[in-house]
Amino acid sequence: MPSVDLSKQEIIALLETEGERELKDLCRRAYDVKMENVGKKVYYRGLIEFSNVCKKNCYYCGIRRDNRNVSRYCMSEDEIVEAALWAHGCGYGSVVLQSGERSDAEFVDFVERAVSRIKKESGGELGITLSLGEQGRETYERWFKAGAHRYLIRIETSNRELYAKLHPEDHDFNARLRCIENLRDIGYQVGTGVMIGLPGQNVEDLANDILFFRDNDIDMIGMGPYIPHKDTPMGESLKWGEKEKRTWLELALKMIAATRITLRDVNIASTTALQALDPKGREMGLEAGANIIMPNITATKYRSQYKLYEDKPCMDENSMMCRSCLEARIDSVGEEIGYKEWGDSPHYFKRMKKE
Numbered sequence: 001m002p003s004v005d006l007s008k009q010e011i012i013a014l015l016e017t018e019g020e021r022e023l024k025d026l027c028r029r030a031y032d033v034k035m036e037n038v039g040k041k042v043y044y045r046g047l048i049e050f051s052n053v054c055k056k057n058c059y060y061c062g063i064r065r066d067n068r069n070v071s072r073y074c075m076s077e078d079e080i081v082e083a084a085l086w087a088h089g090c091g092y093g094s095v096v097l098q099s100g101e102r103s104d105a106e107f108v109d110f111v112e113r114a115v116s117r118i119k120k121e122s123g124g125e126l127g128i129t130l131s132l133g134e135q136g137r138e139t140y141e142r143w144f145k146a147g148a149h150r151y152l153i154r155i156e157t158s159n160r161e162l163y164a165k166l167h168p169e170d171h172d173f174n175a176r177l178r179c180i181e182n183l184r185d186i187g188y189q190v191g192t193g194v195m196i197g198l199p200g201q202n203v204e205d206l207a208n209d210i211l212f213f214r215d216n217d218i219d220m221i222g223m224g225p226y227i228p229h230k231d232t233p234m235g236e237s238l239k240w241g242e243k244e245k246r247t248w249l250e251l252a253l254k255m256i257a258a259t260r261i262t263l264r265d266v267n268i269a270s271t272t273a274l275q276a277l278d279p280k281g282r283e284m285g286l287e288a289g290a291n292i293i294m295p296n297i298t299a300t301k302y303r304s305q306y307k308l309y310e311d312k313p314c315m316d317e318n319s320m321m322c323r324s325c326l327e328a329r330i331d332s333v334g335e336e337i338g339y340k341e342w343g344d345s346p347h348y349f350k351r352m353k354k355e
C-alpha cells in the first residue's frame with residue numbers, strides 16, 4: 001500500500017504522543033503497518049566507515065574538518081574489500097560504504113575501484129549502498145556503473161533556516177536537493193533522513209520532514225537522534241543527562257513510528273545513534289516500525305576515530321562480536337534476519353512501475 005495522506009496536524013499529533021502506554025500503542029500501530037507492507041524480516045547492511053577525512057565542517061559532526069583531536073585515516077582498498085567479503089561470507093545481503101566527504105579525482109577513482117571489486121569478488125551477490133555526501137552527477141554515474149545501487153544522503157532537516165544554522169555558509173540546501181534529484185534520475189534507490197532533537201527544531205519541523213520524504217518519493221529513511229560531540233561548535237556547551245537521553249530516545253521512536261504510518265512501504269533504518277541513548281535502542285526502533293539494521297563491520301582499530309557523537313556504541317568490539325550480539329537482540333523482539341537477501345525497498349519497485 002502506498003503512503004497515506006495524513007495531514008500535517010495528524011502527523012504532529014502522532015509526534016506529540018505522551019505517556020508510556022500511549023507510546024506503546026503508537027509503536028504497535030506502526031508495527032502493524034510494517035507487517036502489512038514490508039513484513040517481519042530485518043535486513044542487514046554491513047557498515048564500513050572507511051575514512052574520516054572530510055573537507056566539510058558541519059557544526060554538529062565529530063569528524064568535521066577543523067576537529068584537530070581526530071587522527072585521520074583511510075582504509076586501503078584491500079581492507080575495504082576484505083570487510084565486504086567478510087559480510088558476504090556471513091550471509092549479509094548488502095554493505096554500506098560511508099566516509100567523510102571528498103570529491104577529488106583520486107577519491108572518486110578509489111571508490112569506483114573498491115565498488116567494482118566488491119561487486120566482482122562477491123559474484124554480484126552483495127548489494128552496495130554508498131553514503132559519501134554531495135558529489136557531481138558524473139561521479140554518481142560512475143559509481144552507479146561500477147555497481148552501487150543505493151545512495152544515502154541526509155537532508156539533516158527540511159527547515160532551510162535551521163539547515164543554515166547547522167552548517168557554514170558554503171553549504172547549500174539546494175545542492176542537497178539537486179543531489180537527490182540526480183541520484184534518482186540515474187537509477188539509484190534514494191535514501192535520506194534527518195537528525196531528531198536538534199537545537200531549535202520543533203515538532204512541526206519533524207512533521208515537515210516526513211512530508212518532505214513523502215513528496216520527494218524517497219525509498220529509504222535513515223534518521224536518528226542528534227547527539228552532541230564535545231569537540232564541535234554545537235556540542236561544546238550542551239549538557240547531556242539521563243533525562244535528556246530518555247526524551248530524545250522517545251522522540252526518535254515517535255518519529256520512526258509516524259514515518260512508518262505515513263510512508264508505509266519504505267525501508268527505515270534503526271540507527272546506531274538510538275543505541276547510544278539506550279542499550280536496547282535499536283530493538284526499540286524495530287518495534288517502532290524500522291526494518292533495516294546496519295551492523296558496524298569497520299575494523300576495530302579505526303572505530304574510535306569515526307566518532308560522530310559522544311557515547312557512540314561498539315567502539316571496542318569487533319565485527320564478529322557485533323554479529324552475534326545483534327542476532328540475539330533481533331531474536332529477542334521476535335524478528336527474522338533476511339540473510340543473503342538484498343531487502344530492497346518495496347517503495348522503489350512501485351516507483352519504478354509508475355515511471
Ligand code: SAM
Nearest residue numbers: 060061099100101131133154225226227308309
Ligand atoms: N559525509 C557524509 C554525509 O555527510 O552525508 C556521510 C557521513 S556523515 C558522518 C553521516 C551522517 O552522520 C550525517 O548525515 C549526519 O546526519 C550524522 N551525524 C553527524 N554528526 C552527528 C551527531 N552529532 N549526532 C547524530 N548524527 C550525526
Ligand code: SF4
Nearest residue numbers: 054056058061064100
Ligand atoms: Fe563531513 Fe558528513 Fe560530518 Fe558533515 S556530516 S562534517 S560532511 S562527515
